[in-house]
Amino acid sequence: MTLAITETLRKYFIMGSQNCDRDPIEILKVAAAAGITAFQFREKGEGSLTGNKKLELGKHLREICCEHNIPFIVNDDIELVDLLEADGVHVGQDDQSVKYLRKLFPNKIIGLSVSNASEVAKSPISLVDYIGAGPIFDTGTKPDAKTVVGLEWIIALREQFPKLPIVGIGGISPKNAATVIDAGADGVSVISAITKAENIKQAVYSI
Numbered sequence: 313m314t315l316a317i318t319e320t321l322r323k324y325f326i327m328g329s330q331n332c333d334r335d336p337i338e339i340l341k342v343a344a345a346a347g348i349t350a351f352q353f354r355e356k357g358e359g360s361l362t363g364n365k366k367l368e369l370g371k372h373l374r375e376i377c378c379e380h381n382i383p384f385i386v387n388d389d390i391e392l393v394d395l396l397e398a399d400g401v402h403v404g405q406d407d408q409s410v411k412y413l414r415k416l417f418p419n420k421i422i423g424l425s426v427s428n429a430s431e432v433a434k435s436p437i438s439l440v441d442y443i444g445a446g447p448i449f450d451t452g453t454k455p456d457a458k459t460v461v462g463l464e465w466i467i468a469l470r471e472q473f474p475k476l477p478i479v480g481i482g483g484i485s486p487k488n489a490a491t492v493i494d495a496g497a498d499g500v501s502v503i504s505a506i507t508k509a510e511n512i513k514q515a516v517y518s519i
């Protein structure tokens with residue numbers, strides 16, 4: 313059964329091998345069995361794989377998502393969307409344009425990052441399936457993250473767009489995930505809350 317996009321966003325796990333001090337394939341297997349609702353393959357930044365190694369890891373991770381019926385979303389890398397038969401793509405303000413992507417992928421999930429009002433103003437919001445709002449809290453995972461926007465950003469977006477699917481991202485953990493949902497987000501996106509968890513199953517339950 314296919315989930316509605318808002319349900320798909322509820323526990324949205326993002327990972328690349330650079331985020332892991334254990335085997336990423338094993339991490340995703342445990343997270344998938346524990347109940348994540350979406351996965352984004354984000355092989356990016358210091359220590360990340362490229363070329364064939366990136367593709368091979370992507371194939372393994374894609375397969376795990378298929379087995380668990382979890383949407384598989386590719387970060388940034390448009391070529392990989394076709395190569396891995398991804399369910400969607402997530403882009404930021406400086407990535408491939410949403411207008412172009414929507415033409416290329418009329419039926420795939422398209423997510424876009426928005427961190428402030430001027431980004432909203434210049435974004436074709438009606439063409440995306442969801443937006444990623446962040447960084448909500450301080451994050452040690454992304455060195456080039458923008459200024460922390462806080463829960464106020466979720467509240468403001470929800471007020472402006474009552475029906476738009478929104479996922480919060482940045483510094484979200486079992487301790488603060490509920491505050492993001494209470495502020496109006498449909499879900500939480502996490503990297504380190506799962507990749508660095510001592511008990512991945514418990515972390516997935518608690519976000």
Ligand SMILES: Cc1ncc(COP(=O)(O)OP(=O)(O)O)c(N)n1
Pocket residue numbers: 324326352354356387388402403404405407423424425443444445446454479481501
């Ligand atoms: C769900 C979600 N939200 C935001 C982002 C960040 O995307 P972007 O701004 O393009 O930054 P990079 O992830 O590409 O470094 C995301 N990936 N996922």
Ligand SMILES: Cc1nc(C(=O)O)sc1CCOP(=O)(O)O
Pocket residue numbers: 425444445446447448450451452453454457458481482483484501502503504505
């Ligand atoms: C990939 C990413 N994008 C962000 C944004 O604000 O757009 S914050 C971020 C890193 C999220 O990692 P963690 O859950 O470990 O804080």
Ligand SMILES: [Mg+2]
Pocket residue numbers: 387388402403404407
């Ligand atoms: Mg990007």
